Amino acid sequence: MAVAVFALGAAAAAEDAPFRRGVSLQAFTFPAVVGGGYAAQAYPGADATAVRFAVAGLRGLGLDHVRLPVDIGPLLRDDPAGRRRRALLDAVRPLIGRLHADGLGVIVTLVAPGLGGAIPEAWLDGPDGPRFLRYATIAETLAAALDDLGGAPLALEPMNEPQRACRRTDGPDWAVHQPILLARLRAAAPRLWLGVTGGCWSKVEGLDSVDAALLRDPRTFLSVHFYDPFLFTHQGTDWALDIMPLVTGLSYPPRAEQVPEALAAARDKAGRAAWPEGVRRERLARAEASLRHYLTTDPRPALRETFADLRRRASGLEIAAGRIVVTEFGATRTPDRDASRARWLQEVSGMISAEGWGWTLWVLREGPFGLDRPDGRLDRSLLQALGLRAPNGSFP
Numbered sequence: 001m002a003v004a005v006f007a008l009g010a011a012a013a014a015e016d017a018p019f020r021r022g023v024s025l026q027a028f029t030f031p032a033v034v035g036g037g038y039a040a041q042a043y044p045g046a047d048a049t050a051v052r053f054a055v056a057g058l059r060g061l062g063l064d065h066v067r068l069p070v071d072i073g074p075l076l077r078d079d080p081a082g083r084r085r086r087a088l089l090d091a092v093r094p095l096i097g098r099l100h101a102d103g104l105g106v107i108v109t110l111v112a113p114g115l116g117g118a119i120p121e122a123w124l125d126g127p128d129g130p131r132f133l134r135y136a137t138i139a140e141t142l143a144a145a146l147d148d149l150g151g152a153p154l155a156l157e158p159m160n161e162p163q164r165a166c167r168r169t170d171g172p173d174w175a176v177h178q179p180i181l182l183a184r185l186r187a188a189a190p191r192l193w194l195g196v197t198g199g200c201w202s203k204v205e206g207l208d209s210v211d212a213a214l215l216r217d218p219r220t221f222l223s224v225h226f227y228d229p230f231l232f233t234h235q236g237t238d239w240a241l242d243i244m245p246l247v248t249g250l251s252y253p254p255r256a257e258q259v260p261e262a263l264a265a266a267r268d269k270a271g272r273a274a275w276p277e278g279v280r281r282e283r284l285a286r287a288e289a290s291l292r293h294y295l296t297t298d299p300r301p302a303l304r305e306t307f308a309d310l311r312r313r314a315s316g317l318e319i320a321a322g323r324i325v326v327t328e329f330g331a332t333r334t335p336d337r338d339a340s341r342a343r344w345l346q347e348v349s350g351m352i353s354a355e356g357w358g359w360t361l362w363v364l365r366e367g368p369f370g371l372d373r374p375d376g377r378l379d380r381s382l383l384q385a386l387g388l389r390a391p392n393g394s395f396p
């Protein structure tokens with residue numbers, strides 16, 4: 001049924017997705033939590049969000065869209081009367097209206113609950129599974145509630161980074177669920193753009209399982225995430241690979257002469273970590289091997305090959321470059337290496353644009369991936385690296 005629903009739109013001429021240069025805002029990514037559960041007021045209001053992210057100035061940066069990831073956990077748990085759903089829509093709809101009025105498109109990305117370390121595939125329990133059906137019903141309800149705003153560029157992605165594996169072996173694959181979700185969303189929201197993605201955290205290699213029939217709907221786009229080389233982009237984080245807290249201060253491109261400094265820093269951090277001795281030794285050994293490899297290998301040929309691979313896969317899926325959006329890419333802030341981050345942002349955004357694909361930075365403000373300084377001002381060098389305009393009051 002899903003393929004049949006999507007095939008109905010195949011006769012219409014497909015246009016480019018109206019999402020060329022954008023940023024993600026983490027306004028609704030982390031619902032408020034109280035006592036281990038979601039707060040009654042789980043989401044911020046539209047006015048507070050507009051002030052917090054200075055949305056009135058986004059168009060002036062040279063952006064054409066904003067991505068809003070929304071963790072829908074509060075809607076999936078203990079919301080029988082729909083109060084939280086209404087509160088979310090009361091915040092999201094006016095915010096979308098403001099962004100549209102400023103000439104910005106919007107991509108709303110639904111995020112499966114992350115409370116307590118949960119992962120998205122927990123909601124992929126099969127086409128008739130109770131968890132998936134609950135998720136699909138909420139997604140369908142939100143799509144219907146947003147469709148009347150679809151006269152201006154507005155997209156909905158049904159699930160952010162839906163599974164870890166490219167193809168699941170421990171349960172029903174994302175490829176089984178995605179056609180059902182997309183068909184339900186399209187039936188509920190004829191005007192919205194819909195994002196199509198694969199497994200492997202939405203990386204290029206995860207596109208193996210994407211059915212080309214899903215992209216015959218002319219108002220779909222292919223959504224891909226890109227964070228290579230991962231050791232550089234996620235250095236210092238404590239939620240990714242277990243060795244990443246030991247990896248800091250890496251330059252881009254890498255320099256072999258930095259190996260002693262990087263190894264010494266990793267050993268110092270491992271020595272101070274509250275890990276059992278066996279765990280400490282094992283993680284440090286892996287970190288040292290990864291650091292040596294990164295710092296003695298030029299990653300740029302591999303980056304170019306990954307994008308060439310995406311180009312080949314897009315050809316196989318018969319989708320034009322203008323309907324591909326790299327909806328996440330970014331690198332963590334390292335105070336002593338921000339020149340490296342600027343180089344990476346410039347190279348990667350430039351390669352994406354040269355292919356005719358759109359891009360959405362992760363993220364504009366807040367957290368280690370943000371472009372803002374501790375005083376809240378945006379970093380001029382990072383904006384310029386992305387080809388964006390630096391506003392008055394940006395840093396330095």
